[in-house]
Amino acid sequence: MRRDLPLGLLGLAITLAVFEVLPRSGLVDAAYLPPASEMLRELGTVAGEGEFWEATGQTLRGWVLGLLIAGAVGVSAGIVIGGVPLFREFTASTIEFLRPIPSVALIPLVVLIYGSRPQSALILVVYAATWPVLVQVLYGVADVDPVARDTARSYRFSRLATARTVVWPTALPYVLTGFRLAAAVALILEITAELVVGVPGLGRSIGVAQSSGAVPRTYALVIVVGVIGLLVNVLARALERRLLHWHPSVRREAVA
Amino acid sequence: MLANSGRRVAAALLVPSVLVGLWWVLTAGSTNFFWPPLSTVLRAFPDTWFGERIGTDVLPSVARLTAGYLAAVVLGVAAGVAIGRIKTLRALTEPTLEFFRAIPPPVLVPVIALFAGYTGDLSKIITIALGCLWPVLLNTVEGVRAVDEVLLDTARSYRFRRRSRLRHVILPAASPQIAAGARQALSIAVILMVISELFGASHGLGASVVQFQRGFAVPQMWTGIIVLGLLGVALSVIFRIVEHRALGWYRGQRQADRGL
Numbered sequence: 001m002r003r004d005l006p007l008g009l010l011g012l013a014i015t016l017a018v019f020e021v022l023p024r025s026g027l028v029d030a031a032y033l034p035p036a037s038e039m040l041r042e043l044g045t046v047a048g049e050g051e052f053w054e055a056t057g058q059t060l061r062g063w064v065l066g067l068l069i070a071g072a073v074g075v076s077a078g079i080v081i082g083g084v085p086l087f088r089e090f091t092a093s094t095i096e097f098l099r100p101i102p103s104v105a106l107i108p109l110v111v112l113i114y115g116s117r118p119q120s121a122l123i124l125v126v127y128a129a130t131w132p133v134l135v136q137v138l139y140g141v142a143d144v145d146p147v148a149r150d151t152a153r154s155y156r157f158s159r160l161a162t163a164r165t166v167v168w169p170t171a172l173p174y175v176l177t178g179f180r181l182a183a184a185v186a187l188i189l190e191i192t193a194e195l196v197v198g199v200p201g202l203g204r205s206i207g208v209a210q211s212s213g214a215v216p217r218t219y220a221l222v223i224v225v226g227v228i229g230l231l232v233n234v235l236a237r238a239l240e241r242r243l244l245h246w247h248p249s250v251r252r253e254a255v256a
Numbered sequence: 257m258l259a260n261s262g263r264r265v266a267a268a269l270l271v272p273s274v275l276v277g278l279w280w281v282l283t284a285g286s287t288n289f290f291w292p293p294l295s296t297v298l299r300a301f302p303d304t305w306f307g308e309r310i311g312t313d314v315l316p317s318v319a320r321l322t323a324g325y326l327a328a329v330v331l332g333v334a335a336g337v338a339i340g341r342i343k344t345l346r347a348l349t350e351p352t353l354e355f356f357r358a359i360p361p362p363v364l365v366p367v368i369a370l371f372a373g374y375t376g377d378l379s380k381i382i383t384i385a386l387g388c389l390w391p392v393l394l395n396t397v398e399g400v401r402a403v404d405e406v407l408l409d410t411a412r413s414y415r416f417r418r419r420s421r422l423r424h425v426i427l428p429a430a431s432p433q434i435a436a437g438a439r440q441a442l443s444i445a446v447i448l449m450v451i452s453e454l455f456g457a458s459h460g461l462g463a464s465v466v467q468f469q470r471g472f473a474v475p476q477m478w479t480g481i482i483v484l485g486l487l488g489v490a491l492s493v494i495f496r497i498v499e500h501r502a503l504g505w506y507r508g509q510r511q512a513d514r515g516l
Contacts, residue, residue, distance in 0.1 A: 007344065011348040012352050094272050108468070196362070218366060219367070226355055
């Protein structure tokens with residue numbers, strides 16, 4: 001991994017160079033694709049504006065809040081449904097049916113009810129991000145070793161003790177995978193709501209920049225959103241590795 | 257046996273029917289503008305969707321979705337195999353690809369709108385394809401990377417040609433991971449289909465739903481939401497069937513591994 005880093009940086013540099021040369025050479029009209037240096041310069045200007053930081057804060061706030069609600073709903077519903085076989089059997093079809101309903105289908109509804117207030121984004125984010133968590137928790141609870149469960153029962157573990165010492169450690173890797181997926185989905189929906197519905201945040205800033213013809217600014221903001229997405233991925237993976245350092249899947253990765 | 261399958265059907269249908277029943281009962285006498293009675297919505301359904309709208313809005317949307325999605329799968333697998341096989345290329349491109357993947361796909365819409373405006377089919381197809389490309393590409397890279405080296409050496413020592421190595425060793429071994437990427441891409445494709453139409457189109461499934469909403473045609477808007485939901489469900493069922501057929505051997509092998 002460490003050895004690959006210089007090559008990776010070289011790759012990034014090549015990409016930047018391509019984005020510099022394409023418009024400068026006239027292969028692509030600079031009115032649509034400004035040179036990379038111009039995007040980066042604009043990025044510097046943008047970073048000096050209070051408005052930009054406010055929009056970033058709004059986006060991050062909506063994302064975190066939605067993710068936390070989705071996580072709480074997904075984990076608690078998952079543990080209840082997954083823990084009772086009867087519930088599991090009777091809700092499987094409903095979950096399979098509701099999950100693929102695209103969250104963007106709800107856009108017209110939230111626009112009617114909340115307009116461009118942050119609640120619109122929150123509903124979309126929560127709806128979209130709950131499913132990955134819920135489904136992963138269900139997988140996790142189903143994966144509990146029957147022998148471990150029976151052992152706990154014959155030692156007369158209380159329900160709570162079983163949940164804490166048998167079910168939760170098994171489910172934890174699944175829960176974290178669910179969170180990682182949900183974090184990415186939540187960011188997508190937050191930006192979508194801002195872009196399409198006009199909820200305040202970075203997405204709306206991008207829409208405004210594009211429609212007012214501020215081309216370098218559009219790209220600068222897209223880069224910012226990409227960096228945020230990248231940080232979300234990296235942080236989620238780091239968290240996973242930290243919380244699961246005892247787990248075989250993480251330990252195997254470290255050896256290889 | 258019969259009782260068992262009867263129970264399964266009951267289990268599958270019970271909660272959904274209760275939910276629809278609740279929806280029906282709770283909205284039955286509704287005078288709330290946003291939540292019209294379900295009966296009104298269902299009555300509006302055939303008039304809204306079974307006329308010419310299928311030809312002018314639904315089918316073009318689905319066609320754009322299919323075109324963009326398939327283009328992304330083909331491109332993603334092809335590029336993913338190359339990047340996964342060639343170590344230097346992988347090291348060179350990995351951070352760049354991670355960055356592009358991290359850009360939330362909806363912001364592609366304004367960027368592509370810069371280039372070509374946002375009225376034609378092509379810009380929408382490109383949006384869908386670009387958004388779906390990354391999950392397929394990166395999952396293919398991971399899958400190809402994890403191909404068993406012994407298998408590859410064996411194939412080489414039996415003098416498999418490059419092409420048959422690809423077809424009989426690399427692609428099958430990577431296919432479960434490719435399928436995982438393709439599944440992620442499918443939900444992104446639906447999101448982008450709708451968003452690309454919200455942004456600049458007078459026709460299409462997403463565009464009509466928004467027109468209903470702007471015109472305060474609330475029952476029609478609800479029918480649109482139902483159609484989008486059904487489309488999402490239908491696509492995931494089709495995907496599952498395709499995956500089931502293509503990866504049947506894989507499930508069998510996993511079961512054998514677990515000693516079932």
